[in-house]
Amino acid sequence: MKIRIGTRGSKLALWQAHHVSDKLQKAGIETEIITIETTGDKILDVSISKIGSKGVFTEEIEEQLISGNIDIAVHSAKDMQSVLPEGFKLIAFGEREVANDVLLSHKANLNIEDNLVIGTSSTRRIAFFKHYYPHLKTVPVRGNLQTRIRKMKEGACDALLLAYAGVHRMGYEDMIVQKLHVDQIIPAVGQGSIAIECAHALPKEKQEVVRNTINHTDTEVCLLAERAYLKKLEGGCSIPVFGMARLENDLLSLTGGIISLNGEEIIRKNVKKSKNDPELIGAELAEMVLNDGGEKILKEIKEQLK
Numbered sequence: 001m002k003i004r005i006g007t008r009g010s011k012l013a014l015w016q017a018h019h020v021s022d023k024l025q026k027a028g029i030e031t032e033i034i035t036i037e038t039t040g041d042k043i044l045d046v047s048i049s050k051i052g053s054k055g056v057f058t059e060e061i062e063e064q065l066i067s068g069n070i071d072i073a074v075h076s077a078k079d080m081q082s083v084l085p086e087g088f089k090l091i092a093f094g095e096r097e098v099a100n101d102v103l104l105s106h107k108a109n110l111n112i113e114d115n116l117v118i119g120t121s122s123t124r125r126i127a128f129f130k131h132y133y134p135h136l137k138t139v140p141v142r143g144n145l146q147t148r149i150r151k152m153k154e155g156a157c158d159a160l161l162l163a164y165a166g167v168h169r170m171g172y173e174d175m176i177v178q179k180l181h182v183d184q185i186i187p188a189v190g191q192g193s194i195a196i197e198c199a200h201a202l203p204k205e206k207q208e209v210v211r212n213t214i215n216h217t218d219t220e221v222c223l224l225a226e227r228a229y230l231k232k233l234e235g236g237c238s239i240p241v242f243g244m245a246r247l248e249n250d251l252l253s254l255t256g257g258i259i260s261l262n263g264e265e266i267i268r269k270n271v272k273k274s275k276n277d278p279e280l281i282g283a284e285l286a287e288m289v290l291n292d293g294g295e296k297i298l299k300e301i302k303e304q305l306k
């Protein structure tokens with residue numbers, strides 16, 4: 001059996017594809033990595049929230065899954081919409097890394113109390129920073145990690161706000177100047193984990209081999225809860241919705257919410273229950289968040305992003 005793995009061409013995406021490929025090879029399975037360029041990779045000058053988040057990084061990859069050119073696609077879990085297009089599913093989640101965000105800079109001795117310019121295009125990060133660090137200015141910086149670092153060094157900003165997972169995978173840990181705490185700057189749903197997508201039509205034996213080799217059960221339970229929450233919030237990646245689940249023995253603790261674009265209003269809730277039905281926990285959290293002011297914030301954000 002040979003598994004053909006589709007991936008975007010960024011260094012981070014390739015790292016993730018090779019990570020999955022190595023695991024499959026260690027399990028005795030032959031692999032091949034196929035790089036696919038997506039619309040999201042081509043459009044670098046426009047913020048993702050403006051080109052529309054739906055599938056800009058996935059559409060071309062899904063075409064290859066349907067045509068059978070590739071068997072599976074490797075993605076960052078947090079880049080995946082909560083509802084996949086008809087005919088596709090996620091069959092495995094890789095073990096999650098530390099999920100927090102970090103500030104990265106080429107300048108030593110930066111202090112978050114200083115008047116820094118922070119590079120980020122994420123509405124969630126911008127809103128959280130407006131809330132907790134109102135003295136800081138944010139500027140949009142797009143592109144893959146290497147491009148963003150180059151733009152920072154050229155003077156676009158003092159520091160970048162990024163997921164630790166990507167920074168770690170790319171080996172830029174020595175540039176981390178501050179770790180943000182997950183209880184304060186709550187990560188995006190799925191942050192730090194890898195998701196494997198396939199077409200429903202992929203032969204069952206291949207699906208099983210991939211799932212058995214790659215899936216990390218504890219991570220999967222957490223991500224099912226988080227993604228069920230995201231689904232109810234109708235959160236595309238441009239909506240500052242956040243959520244992170246953790247296992248505490250047999251209990252699943254899911255904290256999540258929504259923050260207004262200007263950072264002024266935050267709704268943050270927690271549901272902790274038996275891990276047996278993670279999707280129910282996600283749905284329950286969504287109901288609490290929506291009923292307790294989240295619905296109003298969500299409506300306002302959709303108006304503002306139009």
Ligand SMILES: NCc1[nH]cc(CCC(=O)O)c1CC(=O)O
Nearest residue numbers: 076079162163165166191192193
């Ligand atoms: N939105 C881009 C993206 N998708 C996944 C990661 C990092 C890796 C991960 O969270 O798994 C990043 C970069 C970032 O947010 O800093």
